[in-house]
Amino acid sequence: MEPNHPSKSTESDLPTAPGEKSLLEESKVSQERKDRLLDSRLVARESVTVIRPPSFSLGAILSGVKTLVGYRDLLYTLTLFRLVIRYKQSVLGWIWAILQPLLTMMVYTFVFSRVANIKSEGMPYTLFVFSGLLPWLFFSSAVSNAISGLVGYSHLLTKLHFPREIIPLSYVLASLVDFGIACIILSGLMVCYRVPISWKILDALPVIVILVGFTSAIALFLSSIQVRIRDIAVVLPVLLQVGVFVTPVVYSINAVPARFHHLYLLNPIASLIENFRRVVLLGVGPDISMLVSSGAITLCCLFLAYGFFKATEATMADVI
């Protein structure tokens, strides 16, 4: 065998510059590594990420949306697990997704139809209140779950990087699944009450899209504040209780004096609930002016809320 590593012998006894030889060897090794690297990975991902102090800007919103699209799998996974976790270790499990809206509907029907005797435009009050209750329950459960989401996941926020908006948005999507289940119950009820279901019901889709958009805007905005100021979670239940009565959930919009209609419908939730009920129960197209105004307001809110969220996102881990 040839002595192929003469340089690995014991070093000379000269005490001067003892580190030189080893450094030389080291640089040779790292050069080899770099060569190997240039072969295999130079063509790979060359994107440069720039990290700057956070600010509210159009660029931040656009790049945020782009990143969010890249992380759509996480949004899907989190939403899925949100649904899986929720009914774990509960006896009735998924039946709760059906029972919850049904029970609320029964209470509301009893209180507002039997006790308070509110008019329901000639429709069975059960259907009337249920069709208004579904969008409202979606909104209120999504927002109230989402705002505590970020705080509940503080151990992740301080350890991992991912688009933070995915956490509140996953609650919104999980509520959307509940909304879908409740819609099936609604159609069952409509069959029971012999209310015709036509293809016109697909007109409800734009209403639902705007509803999801507006809910997301509110969820993003409030959850980014909740991270800093925990009072939101305390105030929100009260606000939501008020919300039931400033939206046409238990009563018809015709019960509101006509001169207040414009003001009343500035609230996108109010016009969305009214439009949803109109499309589903009456089987006619949505009120276009209400749809457009709620859509425009939603777009503005979503833009501002997402920009605000993105600007505050970067320092959430510091304050949580």
Added chain:
Amino acid sequence: MFDIKVDHVSKRYIIRNNSRSRSIGWPEFAFFGKRPTEIWALNDVSFEAERGESLGIVGNNGAGKSTLLKLLARISAPTNGEIRIRGRLSALVEVGSGFHPDLTGRENIFLNGSMLGMTRSEIGRKVESIVEFAGVSEYIDVPVKRYSAGMYVRLGFSIAAHLDPDILLLDEVLAVGDIVFQAKCLNVISQLRESGRTIVLISHDLGAIQRLCDRAILLHHGKVVTTGTPANVIEHYQHMAMGNQDAYRLDSDSHESTAWCSRISFASAVPGENPRTGYPMIARFGFCTKAHLENVVFTILVYWPSGYLCAQLTTAVSDPHLRIAPGSGEVEFYCPVLEIQPGWYRVDVAIESNGRDIDRQQRCAVLHVRPGKMVFGDFFMDAEWRIHSCS
């Protein structure tokens, strides 16, 4: 070509002081009652890491190491300055931190993996390999809350090890897990390093920094103190960690005890030089005594700055029955080969008689060992070698 470029980055934390001087009277609003204090965790830090380089970051607690890592990992954002990162970066701040206790191991792989930035199809391809590496295949469909702590950590590291990042940030990952797991971690890190990934390693394990890094940075109070080869930076860090050198003094004036150490010095065989690893060293232990003492033992204890007892020189092994007469004298220890690695050590001295301490002084001197023959490892092993021809 750089992979990480940190350009004049500063990070300010605002701490709201919770303590209130008046607690009786009107209920104060929590939000307004607190006085904010500013803390600059990082102050104008700039450095670059080249592609394929592994960079170690050392420093005391509170030096800003973790803050820096959080900024690089985009967990938090800088107050000033700019960071540029090329390629896919993944940070291992705390393995297994993304797990949900109620979900099974498999479900958690998908959840944690997608949080780390993998797509579902990517995870699907790797899930078998992840499970196998973690060694939890029997428990993969059991909720992770039933896992042992070790399984939890192994699964977490396994997911992260399958990330295939361009840049890997590691914060004290080596500190968790048993010896087998640590060896596995080190193995993975070496493999990643060999395959040309850029690695940033933050650790108090200076040995790991020395083994795994090409270059190191020393942070102190949020500023870069020095940059250079790991050996140099670690030496600088140790020197800093020793604190004020003047504090390491012999207390040779207190004459209450019957005998005391009056002088301690270390020298290489070459006069006027500091000792070097792999070369002879002479330690001189001067003493004074007022009485006849029997069964005397002189000891010099050498500690790492961390307080770990590294080595000792003692007369006890060769002659435990030493007798000394009143007066002063000197014990000279001659080490033919200094085997400990270069760096700064703190020194204790002790004089014992009949098993009782006559004089024991802690932190009384500093031993500075300069680089010598040693290249890698914790100790220098002196050896002779020859080649036997096999033909």
